[in-house]
Amino acid sequence: MNRVVPALAAVCALGLAATACSDATGGSSGAAPTGSVNATASLKGVKLTMWVAQNSVGEPKQAIDAFEKATGAKVTTEVIPDPYESNVPTKLASGVKPDLMFWQPTGSTLPFIQPQTNLLQLDNEDWVSKLGKTEQSLGQVDGHRYAAIVTSPAVLGVYYNKAAFKKAGITAMPTSYDDMLADAATIKAKVPGVAPFFEVGGDKWPLQWQVQAQLTDLPASFWDKLNKNQEKWTNPVIVKAITTYKSELLDAGLAQKNYKTATFVDQGKALLDGTAAMALNVTSLQSEIQASSNTAEMDQKLGWFPIANSTATAEYSPDQTNGVVAFKSGDSKRENAARQFLSFWLGKDYPAYIKANKIVSVQPAAPNPAGLPQTAIAQSKALSSAVGVFQVKALTAPDMHLALADMIYGKKTPKQVAQAAQDQFTQVLKARGVAGF
Structure with a gap:
């Protein structure tokens, strides 16, 4: 994982x-x-x-x-x-x-x-x-x-159930995060009984990915300044990404009902059996599905597409x-x-x-070995143009997923999630003796 x-x-x-x-x-x-x-x-x-x-x-x-x-x-x-x-x-x-x-x-x-x-x-x-x-x-x-x-x-992107997309009439993959949310709303309206997204509050760590995908338009200069203590995790772009995840996805009913307690294993099962249409996660989800499926079944039931805030670009983690x-x-x-x-x-x-x-x-x-599922091949092709997640760009990576878990239980607001990330970031870099902190 x-x-x-x-x-x-x-x-x-x-x-x-x-x-x-x-x-x-x-x-x-x-x-x-x-x-x-x-x-x-x-x-x-x-x-x-x-x-x-x-x-x-x-x-x-x-x-x-x-x-x-x-x-x-x-x-x-x-x-x-x-x-x-x-x-x-x-x-x-x-x-x-x-x-x-x-x-x-x-x-x-x-x-x-x-x-x-x-x-x-x-x-x-x-x-x-x-x-x-x-x-x-x-x-x-x-x-x-x-x-x-x-x-x-690991490549971050969206695994989707082909049958759910077909029932919703979706034939073109979304090319921005907003497009993806719009497709999720279409699935909710047109495919009863299928959750547009499957979110994993029980294991916590996958909660970060919906936010990470929205941070892809932050310029390299932001991360350079962040690493010199000249920018903050409380930047409005980051707070907006967290807020969007809460208000426009979770609170809007675009995730399954048990998103607060569902597990990573549950996510793979729901995607394969079609009770969930999409899962934004990294390559480890593919490995989890492969353990209980096979290439033929995966190719028949599942697809994959890259997504970033304003483009159809993957992230690597x-x-x-x-x-x-x-x-x-x-x-x-x-x-x-x-x-x-x-x-x-x-x-x-x-x-x-x-x-x-x-x-x-x-x-x-x-060359890649024969017999890989098409989701793996698609991720491999997307890697060359993928952008790094914040674990790649920041001098240290705060445990944002833990603060997001607090948020889904009502213990933190989006602004408090961002502040928790900033506090931990500063604390760790001070402890390491990094200049500027």
């Missing part, structure tokens, strides 16, 4: 010596030597540890099995309990470190594990140039690469399964073995890896 980091908890849990809440840059660079790697060179006797989340434990299995067979190395996965994004910094603060780890490769999340101090630099690895444009932009902090991108970032980081251990054999594993994973093994996991490729030269 595409959750976000509980920001302040992660910052202050990582109490590594005296650097608990600062941007420490001490230690060796961990920079990689230039030149290609022999990805299948013998590593007999070398043991590596990789941390994974509960929902990503199976993700690296194919790559690990193939690497062990090719090199003689042993890679052991260790599951870090949920919430992964806050438990990882806590475990690191205890002095325990893995050799490799799944981690969200964004500028708002990489700093929580102090990459300059803890991670190997991956600037010169032989797989970097193979990545697609969007994937190449990820995994970097202060001009250096610290994460390998092994899967495409990295999660912890997209990035793999390698830690400085002081043991050159293990560090070099970790680099070799990444070179193997994103090199010789990559076609087999994406085929086994039934996912799209992060490398333009490596």
